[in-house]
Amino acid sequence: MNNALSILTVPAFDDNYLWIIHDGQHAVVVDPGDATPILAALTKHNLVLSAILLTHHHADHIGGVPELLKRTKVPVYGPANDHIAAVTRPLSQGDHVILPELNLTLNVIAVPGHTLGHIAYFSESQQWLFCGDTLFAGGCGRLFEGSPAQMLHSLDQLAALPDDTLVYCAHEYTMSNLRFAKEVEPENQALLARIEREQDKRDQHIPTVPSQIGLEKMTNPFLRSREPAVISRLLACGKIPVAKDDVSHFAALREWKNHYR
Numbered sequence: 001m002n003n004a005l006s007i008l009t010v011p012a013f014d015d016n017y018l019w020i021i022h023d024g025q026h027a028v029v030v031d032p033g034d035a036t037p038i039l040a041a042l043t044k045h046n047l048v049l050s051a052i053l054l055t056h057h058h059a060d061h062i063g064g065v066p067e068l069l070k071r072t073k074v075p076v077y078g079p080a081n082d083h084i085a086a087v088t089r090p091l092s093q094g095d096h097v098i099l100p101e102l103n104l105t106l107n108v109i110a111v112p113g114h115t116l117g118h119i120a121y122f123s124e125s126q127q128w129l130f131c132g133d134t135l136f137a138g139g140c141g142r143l144f145e146g147s148p149a150q151m152l153h154s155l156d157q158l159a160a161l162p163d164d165t166l167v168y169c170a171h172e173y174t175m176s177n178l179r180f181a182k183e184v185e186p187e188n189q190a191l192l193a194r195i196e197r198e199q200d201k202r203d204q205h206i207p208t209v210p211s212q213i214g215l216e217k218m219t220n221p222f223l224r225s226r227e228p229a230v231i232s233r234l235l236a237c238g239k240i241p242v243a244k245d246d247v248s249h250f251a252a253l254r255e256w257k258n259h260y261r
Contacts, residue, residue, distance in 0.1 A: 055132030082117025113151025
């Protein structure tokens with residue numbers, strides 16, 4: 001039996017990614033919005049489901065949970081304050097998820113903004129981050145429930161993780177995010193190079209996820225809202241009347257993206 005851990009990428013809906021962490025025998029599913037592709041992947045790889053991890057309450061992240069639980073009764077880990085009826089192991093900032101079948105421990109990070117109760121899971125040993133709809137490759141989630149101040153703090157927590165941390169976000173939004181990033185920082189050479197690399201992946205139907213924290217810090221405008229070039233661009237494009245504070249700049253950037261193209 002192979003005890004090394006791997007992650008399966010399971011596409012769902014139009015642009016979702018569902019994640020299966022496994023050791024060749026046991027599997028833990030992250031944000032199973034649709035049970036059908038998860039069940040197919042478990043069968044194909046001869047895996048037994050041992051737990052479900054949820055980041056937030058939106059249907060495309062939890063919709064497959066009831067069907068999975070009909071097949072196998074497993075613990076469901078999820079945010080304590082995000083109104084998910086299926087959660088049996090509620091989690092808050094600083095908690096740890098111990099998955100003995102995989103010999104894996106995950107640290108829980110509260111990342112409100114997209115929803116008020118949103119959490120992320122970070123493995124120090126593997127340097128994996130499962131962040132739902134908080135941090136995207138090249139972008140961040142919309143603020144459906146939280147405030148700009150909350151989201152900025154959430155992103156700051158994720159940006160503080162090691163640079164080589166792999167970012168397993170939940171959507172293939174990368175190219176549209178990077179088009180906006182180029183609008184914000186048209187002279188960012190790391191960004192321009194990234195656009196070419198990621199477009200090449202998409203042309204070959206290869207996922208652009210996972211990303212890495214270090215790459216996001218160089219190219220993601222929402223992790224760069226304090227950069228002088230970004231603030232200057234907000235001023236030049238009339239998105240802020242004057243330079244103010246970090247939260248105001250982040251809020252203006254998020255609002256710009258909300259209405260971009």
